Amino acid sequence: MLTKGLEDYLELIYKTILNNKNIKAVDIANEFNISRSSVSEALIRLADLDLIIYEGRKGIKITKKGITEAKKIINKHNILLKFFNEVLKIDYQIANKNACKIEHVADDCVLEKIKNFSDFCIKNNINGENTID
Amino acid sequence: MLTKGLEDYLELIYKTILNNKNIKAVDIANEFNISRSSVSEALIRLADLDLIIYEGRKGIKITKKGITEAKKIINKHNILLKFFNEVLKIDYQIANKNACKIEHVADDCVLEKIKNFSDFCIKNNINGENTID
DNA sequence: AATTATTGTAAGGTAAACCTAACATTATGT
């Protein structure tokens, strides 16, 4: 299983590539406030796991396996974000921050249940603002 | 801030004491499948933080500060457990396991919102079993 | 009481994930 750090980096790599932008090691370092050398090591590890193709300055490419993995993580993130923000009506920044942390620890089956419940609540306008007596 | 490990150990210490039972370092080691020496270190750290009074074989006592802290963690745990198990209708063991992980990373304000929403859902019989089309 | 088992501690080790500093390489600006 991927560590929280590797998941975060892969997530950023995929999102950036999806946006048709290039991503460099230094960008990851800046985004997460870690050193370039730490990123260097992490990218080698992601490459070892066949999640990215890393050729230093030549760029970072994501593999099919990497895309699958990144999508999973982003999916988890989005389920949590949506639930926190749209159902519980938690401030977006805080919702996002908490989604970022919980996405690495919550089991798939829990996320699945949250997703279904969240969709139901949104459809029926049940949320944290109209549920207070 | 306490680490996940220290929070877990303190939680167990408090729960055991609440049950009028004594708790020893070896019990913590067994519960979390870690070595006695790791527990030994952790207990010294908890004592340094004034959360417990630790005197080796003479026993482990919890301080007022420790009780306050333990209650906070257990409260978080219970909010999550209740939401997962009673609202989302997730299997108790899985609900508990996930509560255990998320309690260490979720912000207080998120837990607060989950609690309110959870109570509302329970009161109105809105749950993961009657919300599927 | 003597033996055996249990418990706690100390010493030293490991792996992960970070760090800084120094260096090499590649881009960029003039």
Added chain:
DNA sequence: ACATAATGTTAGGTTTACCTTACAATAATT
């Protein structure tokens, strides 16, 4: 083209949270 800046890598270090092994102290069994 050259100087400067940006980027990636290497080497070596730190911290955290574990570990094992060995030993000391206490408790339990016979």
